[in-house]
Amino acid sequence: MSDHDIIVLGAGAAGMMCAAVAGQRGRRVLLADHADAPGKKILISGGGRCNFTNIHTAPDRYLSANPHFAKSALGRYGARDFLALVERYGIAWHEKTLGQLFCDGSAKQIVAMLVEECDKGCVTMALGQSVTDIGHGDGLYRVRLGDREHRAPALVLATGGPSIPKLGATGFAYDVARRFGLSIVQPRPALVPFTLGPEEALFQSLSGVSADVEVRWGKTRFREAALFTHRGLSGPAMLQISSYWQHRTAICVDFLPNRAAGWLIEAKRERPRVTLRKLLTEALPERLADALLSRLDMHGELGAQSDKVLRRMEAQIAAWPFTPSGTEGYAKAEVTVGGIATAGLSSRTMEAVKVPGLYAIGEAVDVTGWLGGYNFQWAWASGWAAGQAV
Known part of the structure; x- marks a missing residue:
């Protein structure tokens, strides 16, 4: 006899x-967490204001070994569905850039x-209790929390990945998944x-300087702000491209993404006496402009330069290579790429194909x-899909 229908x-x-x-569908649910309060990662998100979804959510904005996997859940529970729930509770919200809702x-x-x-689903919460053992037999999952064993025919792994370990994040879900024969796509920050x-070091000395750039890695590109830090590169553009980046490869930064090809030659015709420094400081923070100029081998007025030299300057500014030494790791990572392989899961229900329940x-x-809210939307959509199925 099980004491619950589902253990989450x-x-x-x-x-x-x-x-x-699941609870509102009449299921008896036990929700367990080693933290002493629910939603700790939600509380720190979006600077404490929670970027809870993105109205531009689409499957092509997700990375996965199977890029089609997310389509079913996202298609059945979208950003508008979660927004309707937020509005039902009278929570005031606003849209920031690029469809982000806070x-x-x-x-x-x-x-x-x-x-x-x-509470509406009469969910029983067991907080501040670590899982000490998990087993399975006779169609039931057995989960030991402290010195008490709980049983249910369904077990839901929702413990996240190892990003932000100071909140207690670990690879626990991967360990459990492996125990039941599921494979793991190598996780990384x-x-x-x-x-x-x-x-x-020249660019690390620019700590605190930011600029609107386009960053590219392979065929992937993002146009947002980049921020120089004492350790390297941050800001939305860099965070975005980091999910795609592979170690020991270069990223390319276009520091003037608004400029059309030939802009320097055009500037030479219109303002032959202007210097490149003058043009760069008109468009970029002065410290950044000077850092770029120290690596660009060009001196004097534009009128004194050949078109060939100006094209070379343009090309350098539009595809400035950086080869990161690494990243700041899970401690500073907002999420984890990789995890439990989708090949072993149903895209409709999130159930393991070969491990019922x-x-x-x-x-x-x-x-x-x-x-920008996309990971929360995946949490809502995948949680809803499983909640409908268990």
Whole structure:
């Protein structure tokens, strides 16, 4: 005899969503977490205001070994569906750049909403209790929390990935998944600042300077702000490209993405006596302009330069290479790329294909969104899909 229909491990965004949906369908749900309060990662997100979704959510804004996997869940529970829930609770919100939706007030409102949704589903919460053992037999999953064993025919892994370990994040979900024969796509930090080596000390000296750039790696490109730090490169553009970047490869930065090809030659015709420094400081922070100029071999007025030299300057400014020495790792990563392989899961229900009753949702799965509310939307969508199915 089981004491629950479902045990959900992880009281974060995906876990609470799944528990609430299943509970409101009449399922007896136990929601467990080693943290003493639910939604800790939600509370620190978006500077404490929670960038809870993105109205431009689409499957092509997610990284996965199977780029089609996220389509089903995102298609059945979209940004508008979560926004409707937020509005039902009277939570005021606003749109920032690029479709990002934030609370006007505090991320605490989103956590409180999810807790109330769980209450409506009569979800039992077991917080501040670590899992000491997991087993399976006779069609039941056995989860030991402290000195008490709980049993249920369904187990949902919603404990996320190892990013932000100071909040207690670990690779726990991967360990459990492996125990039940699921494979793992090699996890790595994502949405994370880059570090630069000593050869780029010139740019590390620009700590605090930011500029609107386009950054490219392979065929992937992002146009947003970049920020120089004492350790390397950060800001939205760099965090975005970090999810795609592979070690020991270069990224290319276009410091003047608004300029059409030939802009320097045109400037020479219109303002032959102007210097490149003058043009760069008109468009970029002075410290950044001077750092670039110290690496560009050009002196004097534009009128004294050949078109060939000007084209070379343009090309350098438009594709400035940086080869990061690495990233700041899981400690500063907002999410994790990789995780439980989607090949072993149903895209409709999130259930393990060969392990009946075992589900994986949210960041624990090999589905990683762009910066800007996409990862929360995956948490809501995958949690909803599993909650409907368990």
